[in-house]
Amino acid sequence: MKVDRVTLRHMALPLKHAFETSASRDTENHFIIVEAEAGGVVGYGEAVADFAPLYSEETIGTCWHVLAEFLIPQLFEKEFSHPSEVTGWHKPIRRNKMAKSGLEGALWDLWCKANGQPLARALGGTKERIEVGVSVGIDDIPTTLHNIEDFLAEGYRRIKVKIKPGHDVRLISAIRERFGDIPLMADANSAYTLADLALLKQLDEFKLLMVEQPLAHDDIIDHAKLQRELQTPICLDESIHSPEDARKALELGSCRIINIKVGRVGGLQEAKELHDLCQAHGVPVWCGGMLESGIGRAHNIAITSLPNFLIPGDTSPSERYWVEDIIEPAVTMSPDGTIRVPDGPGIGYEPVLDRFPKYTLRTETFRR
Ligand code: OSB
Ligand code: MG
Numbered sequence: 001m002k003v004d005r006v007t008l009r010h011m012a013l014p015l016k017h018a019f020e021t022s023a024s025r026d027t028e029n030h031f032i033i034v035e036a037e038a039g040g041v042v043g044y045g046e047a048v049a050d051f052a053p054l055y056s057e058e059t060i061g062t063c064w065h066v067l068a069e070f071l072i073p074q075l076f077e078k079e080f081s082h083p084s085e086v087t088g089w090h091k092p093i094r095r096n097k098m099a100k101s102g103l104e105g106a107l108w109d110l111w112c113k114a115n116g117q118p119l120a121r122a123l124g125g126t127k128e129r130i131e132v133g134v135s136v137g138i139d140d141i142p143t144t145l146h147n148i149e150d151f152l153a154e155g156y157r158r159i160k161v162k163i164k165p166g167h168d169v170r171l172i173s174a175i176r177e178r179f180g181d182i183p184l185m186a187d188a189n190s191a192y193t194l195a196d197l198a199l200l201k202q203l204d205e206f207k208l209l210m211v212e213q214p215l216a217h218d219d220i221i222d223h224a225k226l227q228r229e230l231q232t233p234i235c236l237d238e239s240i241h242s243p244e245d246a247r248k249a250l251e252l253g254s255c256r257i258i259n260i261k262v263g264r265v266g267g268l269q270e271a272k273e274l275h276d277l278c279q280a281h282g283v284p285v286w287c288g289g290m291l292e293s294g295i296g297r298a299h300n301i302a303i304t305s306l307p308n309f310l311i312p313g314d315t316s317p318s319e320r321y322w323v324e325d326i327i328e329p330a331v332t333m334s335p336d337g338t339i340r341v342p343d344g345p346g347i348g349y350e351p352v353l354d355r356f357p358k359y360t361l362r363t364e365t366f367r368r
Pocket of ligand 1: 021055135187189237280289290292293314315318
């Protein structure tokens with residue numbers, strides 16, 4: 001395939017409810033939609049960087065720069081017979097994983113549509129439905145308990161709460177007291193250090209499924225020290241950018257579970273390789289989220305259909321985030337807490353182009 005045209009759109013969708021972590025607070029979500037066309041067929045991807053470099057160093061601005069100046073010009077010199085080849089082109093360009101992933105995702109969708117294949121199947125997915133969890137942002141304890149009650153009633157199969165110093169043991173204890181033995185985990189987004197060891201050890205009492213990224217965003221050494229001291233499994237998010245990172249973390253014993261975000265690891269091909277590596281080591285994975293629009297969400301659903309995604313992920317339905325999503329149909333969850341993997345070609349959802357303009361802040365089209 002030869003891509004003739006790429007259009008980038010910087011979009012911002014207002015969130016129904018503000019989302020707060022130990023690192024940031026968002027009332028709208030920014031992302032770049034990548035549209036790639038070849039021979040009249042169009043595919044879509046999403047670069048999941050935030051507006052500010054608070055989760056990772058990538059931003060809307062860095063993604064736009066790297067796509068416009070490097071990744072798209074490179075694409076216009078290439079042809080591919082399968083989207084798994086794209087990772088190889090991207091290798092010489094260092095990091096910038098979310099920019100790469102946005103483009104690579106669009107090429108997978110494009111290729112799948114041209115070949116009449118559902119993305120999930122093209123990736124080797126085996127599930128017909130995926131299990132859904134929810135990531136609950138930071139709020140006061142009574143509000144958080146109230147929200148969890150609603151989420152459990154809606155059918156979510158796993159609750160994740162965000163923690164930070166001063167908002168941890170009391171919160172978890174209150175949740176256990178109120179809701180008993182529900183599948184519960186906590187995500188610290190790097191808010192602690194080894195100096196907090198005694199406090200982190202107190203979490204063991206609550207039998208969490210895992211604690212996600214307690215220590216620095218770029219660390220695997222201290223996490224290994226911490227994991228030796230904790231009964232609770234550590235799950236890494238921010239620290240893992242590639243299958244190689246995962247291999248090293250597993251060798252060191254830095255975690256027992258890995259959160260795979262397609263954007264953080266550079267695309268679907270690397271996400272699949274990371275999945276396969278973890279499967280070979282008997283390490284379960286789950287799919288993380290970046291508050292994606294329906295387009296990125298559809299990619300997440302497809303990758304989650306692979307068999308070693310053994311734990312409910314953060315891919316909640318559209319209505320958890322948006323008054324109006326930019327795809328049709330919206331992503332919906334059944335009362336049993338699952339989402340059906342679509343079986344139409346490509347990502348299996350249609351972008352609603354006439355909703356795009358009101359959420360678009362900047363557009364640029366590139367041609368071969
Ligand atoms: O750490 O997993 C995270 C959202 C933005 C940035 C980082 C994270 C998150 C979430 C929300 O936890 C996941 C989602 O619902 O998309
Ligand atoms: Mg996380």
